[in-house]
Amino acid sequence: MEHTKLQELKQLANNVRIGILDSVYSAGCGHPGGSLSIADILTYLYFEEMKINPENPKWEDRDRFVLSKGHTAPALYAALAERGFFPKEELLTLRRIDSRLQGHPDMKGIPGVDMSTGSLGLGISAACGMALAAKTQGKDYRVYTVVGDGESEEGQVWEAAMFAAHYKLDNLCLILDWNGLQIDGKITEVMNPTPHNLKLSAFGWNVISIDAHDFEQIEAALRAAKAEQGRPTAIIAKSVKGKGVSYMENVAAWHGAAPKEDLYRVALADLGLSQEEIDGRFANNG
Numbered sequence: 001m002e003h004t005k006l007q008e009l010k011q012l013a014n015n016v017r018i019g020i021l022d023s024v025y026s027a028g029c030g031h032p033g034g035s036l037s038i039a040d041i042l043t044y045l046y047f048e049e050m051k052i053n054p055e056n057p058k059w060e061d062r063d064r065f066v067l068s069k070g071h072t073a074p075a076l077y078a079a080l081a082e083r084g085f086f087p088k089e090e091l092l093t094l095r096r097i098d099s100r101l102q103g104h105p106d107m108k109g110i111p112g113v114d115m116s117t118g119s120l121g122l123g124i125s126a127a128c129g130m131a132l133a134a135k136t137q138g139k140d141y142r143v144y145t146v147v148g149d150g151e152s153e154e155g156q157v158w159e160a161a162m163f164a165a166h167y168k169l170d171n172l173c174l175i176l177d178w179n180g181l182q183i184d185g186k187i188t189e190v191m192n193p194t195p196h197n198l199k200l201s202a203f204g205w206n207v208i209s210i211d212a213h214d215f216e217q218i219e220a221a222l223r224a225a226k227a228e229q230g231r232p233t234a235i236i237a238k239s240v241k242g243k244g245v246s247y248m249e250n251v252a253a254w255h256g257a258a259p260k261e262d263l264y265r266v267a268l269a270d271l272g273l274s275q276e277e278i279d280g281r282f283a284n285n286g
Helices: 003-026 032-037 041-050 071-082 089-094 122-137 155-166 196-202 213-225 260-271 275-285
Strands: 064-068 143-148 172-178 206-211 231-238
Touching: 003 032, 003 041, 003 071, 003 143, 003 213, 032 041, 032 071, 032 155, 041 071, 041 143, 041 172, 041 213, 041 231, 064 071, 064 122, 071 089, 122 143, 122 155, 122 172, 155 172, 196 231, 213 231, 260 275
Parallel strands: 064 143, 143 172, 172 231, 206 231
Antiparallel strands: none
């Protein structure tokens, strides 16, 4: 990957992380930890990988994306806003009663959202249906879905895994956000779903393991997924919950909590904003 492109992606991902924090802080609630852990994945998907058109969100031949771990909607919203599907200012309306940006994605009201999600385990099944529909209709669009590692404790995830392998959905790419933590603590202590690689391989999937924050590894894995024929691909992306914010990293308590002003300021500084820029945000937004 060229240096210029790599730096551009890193800056875009940083902007997505800032958008996540802005929205969660403004709402006073939300899920920052798991949103921050998928910021790099979403950045690469929306800016490099997927065939999409912000001016025509329902373009029939677009690639589809399903955020199966729907509670990390702040990450999806921030990526969509950064890509131009709606104004960035709208991120500050997260979870307000009159906002279309609610706690889980809504395909009926938000441009760029292909599936309404929230109930864990259901999103990957919808993604399987989309991929099968493409096969049945002779379409060449691809389907991507991000599943949480805690979410993988759901039985329906494994039913979907069996379904995808049975129907040879090589146009489906599952990205498992493996940050090791869920709301109650370590996934291996709550209800251990590992080893994901051996289980998915046994179900008939092509499995690739990567660092979720390394754009070159993300790129190589997605290229390999495209080249795979006759079976779906699962990318196990080892990530850091709360990535980019010092006090949130690898802390389960930030699964579903919003920072107060002092910690919001620290988070913005962690992401490279100057004190003047941070003060300006409060002067403009209150």
